[in-house]
Amino acid sequence: MPTLSEYLARSKKIERTKHSKHQKGNNKSLKIALLSSSTIQALKEVLSVKCHDAFIKADVYLSGYNQYVQEILNKKSGIYKFNPDIVFLFIDTISLLGNAYFRPYKDSSMWGKKWVNDKKEEIIALLDTLSKKLSGRIVVHNFEVPTFSPLGIAETREESGFIESIRGLNVALQDFYKNSQQIFVFDYELFCSYIGKDRMRDDKMYYIADYKINPQYIPALSEGYMAYIKPTASIIKKCLVLDLDNTLWGGIIGEDGLAGIKLGPTPEGRPFWEFQNYILSLRDRGIILAINSRNNPRDALEVFQKHPSMILKEEHFASVKINWNDKVDNMRSIANELGIGLSSMVFIDDDPSNREIIKRSLPEVLVVDLPSDPSLYLKAVKEINDFNVLQITREDLKKGEMYLDQKKRKELLSSSSTLEDYFKKLETVVVVQKANIPNIPRIAQLTQKTNQFNLTTKRYTEKEISNMVDKGYLVVSVSVKDKFGDNGIVGVVIVERKNNIWRIDTLLLSCRLIGRGVEKVLLGYVLNLAKKEDADIVVGVYIPTEKNMMTKDFYKQNNFCEKKVKGEIVWEHNLQDKYVYPDFLTVEEK
Amino acid sequence: MKRVRKILSDVLSIRENTITDKTSPSNTETWDSFNALMIVSELEREFKISFTFEEIAEVTCVGDITKALEKRGIKLHDK
Numbered sequence A: 001m002p003t004l005s006e007y008l009a010r011s012k013k014i015e016r017t018k019h020s021k022h023q024k025g026n027n028k029s030l031k032i033a034l035l036s037s038s039t040i041q042a043l044k045e046v047l048s049v050k051c052h053d054a055f056i057k058a059d060v061y062l063s064g065y066n067q068y069v070q071e072i073l074n075k076k077s078g079i080y081k082f083n084p085d086i087v088f089l090f091i092d093t094i095s096l097l098g099n100a101y102f103r104p105y106k107d108s109s110m111w112g113k114k115w116v117n118d119k120k121e122e123i124i125a126l127l128d129t130l131s132k133k134l135s136g137r138i139v140v141h142n143f144e145v146p147t148f149s150p151l152g153i154a155e156t157r158e159e160s161g162f163i164e165s166i167r168g169l170n171v172a173l174q175d176f177y178k179n180s181q182q183i184f185v186f187d188y189e190l191f192c193s194y195i196g197k198d199r200m201r202d203d204k205m206y207y208i209a210d211y212k213i214n215p216q217y218i219p220a221l222s223e224g225y226m227a228y229i230k231p232t233a234s235i236i237k238k239c240l241v242l243d244l245d246n247t248l249w250g251g252i253i254g255e256d257g258l259a260g261i262k263l264g265p266t267p268e269g270r271p272f273w274e275f276q277n278y279i280l281s282l283r284d285r286g287i288i289l290a291i292n293s294r295n296n297p298r299d300a301l302e303v304f305q306k307h308p309s310m311i312l313k314e315e316h317f318a319s320v321k322i323n324w325n326d327k328v329d330n331m332r333s334i335a336n337e338l339g340i341g342l343s344s345m346v347f348i349d350d351d352p353s354n355r356e357i358i359k360r361s362l363p364e365v366l367v368v369d370l371p372s373d374p375s376l377y378l379k380a381v382k383e384i385n386d387f388n389v390l391q392i393t394r395e396d397l398k399k400g401e402m403y404l405d406q407k408k409r410k411e412l413l414s415s416s417s418t419l420e421d422y423f424k425k426l427e428t429v430v431v432v433q434k435a436n437i438p439n440i441p442r443i444a445q446l447t448q449k450t451n452q453f454n455l456t457t458k459r460y461t462e463k464e465i466s467n468m469v470d471k472g473y474l475v476v477s478v479s480v481k482d483k484f485g486d487n488g489i490v491g492v493v494i495v496e497r498k499n500n501i502w503r504i505d506t507l508l509l510s511c512r513l514i515g516r517g518v519e520k521v522l523l524g525y526v527l528n529l530a531k532k533e534d535a536d537i538v539v540g541v542y543i544p545t546e547k548n549m550m551t552k553d554f555y556k557q558n559n560f561c562e563k564k565v566k567g568e569i570v571w572e573h574n575l576q577d578k579y580v581y582p583d584f585l586t587v588e589e590k
Numbered sequence B: 001m002k003r004v005r006k007i008l009s010d011v012l013s014i015r016e017n018t019i020t021d022k023t024s025p026s027n028t029e030t031w032d033s034f035n036a037l038m039i040v041s042e043l044e045r046e047f048k049i050s051f052t053f054e055e056i057a058e059v060t061c062v063g064d065i066t067k068a069l070e071k072r073g074i075k076l077h078d079k
Helices: A004-017 A043-053 A068-073 A078-082 A093-101 A113-133 A152-157 A162-176 A188-195 A203-209 A215-232 A253-260 A270-284 A297-306 A327-338 A352-361 A374-382 A399-415 A419-426 A440-449 A462-470 A518-532 B002-012 B033-047 B053-058 B062-071
Strands: A028-036 A056-062 A086-090 A137-141 A183-186 A239-242 A288-294 A317-323 A345-348 A366-368 A428-434 A474-482 A485-498 A501-509 A537-540 A561-565 A568-573 A585-589
Touching: A004 A043, A004 A215, A004 B002, A004 B033, A028 A043, A028 A068, A028 A078, A028 A215, A043 A056, A043 A215, A056 A078, A056 A215, A068 A078, A068 A113, A086 A113, A086 A215, A113 A137, A113 A162, A137 A215, A152 A162, A183 A215, A188 A215, A203 B033, A203 B053, A215 B033, A239 A270, A239 A327, A253 A297, A270 A288, A270 A374, A288 A327, A288 A399, A297 A317, A317 A327, A317 A399, A327 A345, A327 A352, A352 A366, A399 A419, A399 A485, A428 A518, A440 A462, A440 A474, A440 A485, A440 A501, A462 A474, A474 A518, A485 A518, A501 A518, A518 A537, A518 A585, B002 B033, B002 B062, B033 B062, B053 B062
Parallel strands: A028 A056, A028 A086, A086 A137, A137 A183, A239 A288, A239 A345, A288 A317, A345 A366, A428 A585, A501 A537
Antiparallel strands: A428 A474, A474 A485, A485 A501, A537 A568, A561 A568
């Protein structure tokens, strides 16, 4: 980890080159606002460096010292003018409590349920104001629980203790915002525990400049923030690619043999064993796993099949490349096979030279710098915060299985005589459903994650989707199931309806379902509904990006006419004929 | 001394070879109160020490920093 002064130096360099044209074109822009009750200087600088390294062009707004209440309540304040994509609100415990922090039992009836409730309402009221005026995400800190009580050991025997009350407030806030689509609670209390509360305090910095956190830990805090910033910028890693020898087990299978490798509940084997368990837990929550190893496939697969302590099994991997090919080529073919971009992949390999090759040849891939000591592997992999999604959807939890189903589909495809025959055998059912509370999180997630089959690549938050529904937009999701399994919600179409003109704002399909005719249902549903509701025309646009080339001719292929309006190309459909869905799909409308 | 220079150079955005004992807030535009704190925090981390309030208040130039470090037994060889 770079030192604080190195961050400061780099942030100035980045600031200087901000307006130069030499920056990478694919950087995403993001506006970040920081509101706080005490000094957090340096946070802005460190965040701008971390964003830069994550290919995010960040514009960071730092509110005045302890101005968060004014910023929130004043309609004309800087934060509303800035209109951030994401806001962090850091109210520290001392500021929250004021003098009661130092003399909590001056008024002995103060603590307990009533206090928790009053404070909770205070914070909620503040956040309500903020969230009504902003469409961006709001991340609010919970509170560091003090490590002392003037009551000493009697604290735990009090009817309503000081420490207990602050803990209670944290629980109450977390419960209240559990299902919020806009407001997220950052567990600052957990962060403080992780760093160590005693280490985190720097009394001198506190007295001189009102730093409630030792500035040395500002880079760590920024890393905590990045876990929210990356998914807000739609930078989400989906796939973890692993090496085998000295990564999943200790030793080299080709030389040490099945009995010689280190794996299992022994001092030398345990780090690998626990590492595998953690990786499997990532798969449980929706991360796709793949193998990229230079090895003799028979030797390596024997470990999966026969080693009694192997936690990871062959079926946990959506793509397996065990061969003597170049690791770079293997990475590319894994991406192709899974239909995901290289920029959504993370690579773990114990060999620094392999890591260097991937870093140099495929800079989009995130390469984890695995420490040389295996006992530190687990810690290193736990620190990756790039897999974060703001909301884990039902589709995420089942993703591992879904990719396995995908393998079975491929087998069916190779045993089918024609594509038509394959589609028929799949028995695909497409369920069309208008946006509702349970499916909005997934709809928003798809707008944020889908790159390839996406006509306009507009990213929306859950709140923005809800707003569109309220404004009368047609927001529709499709889910797809077939004989091998349920893919869940995989496609979205959003249509703005104004004066009999229907404008397709968004039309997208998850990469796993490309090539199975589902996009025709998305479009056909809109065209048929438009005809039924007497619309005059349906209009679509294609906004090109680096990744959505495949949808370039989508409207043309579906009988839309090209028109030039104010120098912009739009596609129009006059709704003469009823749109017929492909006959190998069964369409259900809910 | 190299370690001190590196920190000052990073925090203040000035070249290492321009730093002398006389470098101070009055002749360095970037040496404001925020950067002064960053320098304290970084020196404390780098040399595993903790300055007192008084020591911080007494610093008026780089020469004072080296004196304060030497007083704590830190040898700045390449001075």
